[in-house]
Amino acid sequence: MSGKTTHKPEYDEQAMKYCLLGATNVQLAEMFGVAVSTIDKWIKDIPTFSGAVKEGREAADARVAHSLYHRACGYSHPEDKILSTPNGIEIIPTTKHYPPDATSMIFWLKNRQRANWRDKIDTELTGKDGGPIQGNWTVEFVNATPESKP
Helix, strand or coil: CCCCCCCHHHHHHHHHHEEEEEECCCCCHHCCCHHHHHHHHHHHHHHHHHHHHHHHHHHHHHHHHHHHHHHHHCCCEEEEEEEEEEEEEEEEEEEEEEEHHHHHHHHHHHHHCCCHHHHCCCCCCHHHHHCCCCCCCCCCCCCCCCCCCC
């Protein structure tokens, strides 16, 4: 790496933690008080900084993907129901159920199975035996005067 840099070693951990929150290069630049091009250069030239940014972003993406997957499939988790009774507070262990979520399913499938789950449908039309489409059409002139008709 040549030239002077304003990068400091402690920026690596800060960048990793901020990327865990979803920070973009623009947001990293604002946090460190540098231009976006400087962040791009640090990512290109400083392996520890680049690794920290990548680690934070991959961990955040994995966590979101995990949550999206569970929403798409449905899930359950233990939950305590807290009741106020004449005898005091009563805690009843229960299981909270979340049914599969159609929107999450669609989002997942459109991104993971694009060929099978896309909105765009390609349709090809052909004529008889795969040849060109042929037809007979009549053109009618509406509100035409006798002079304007061919």
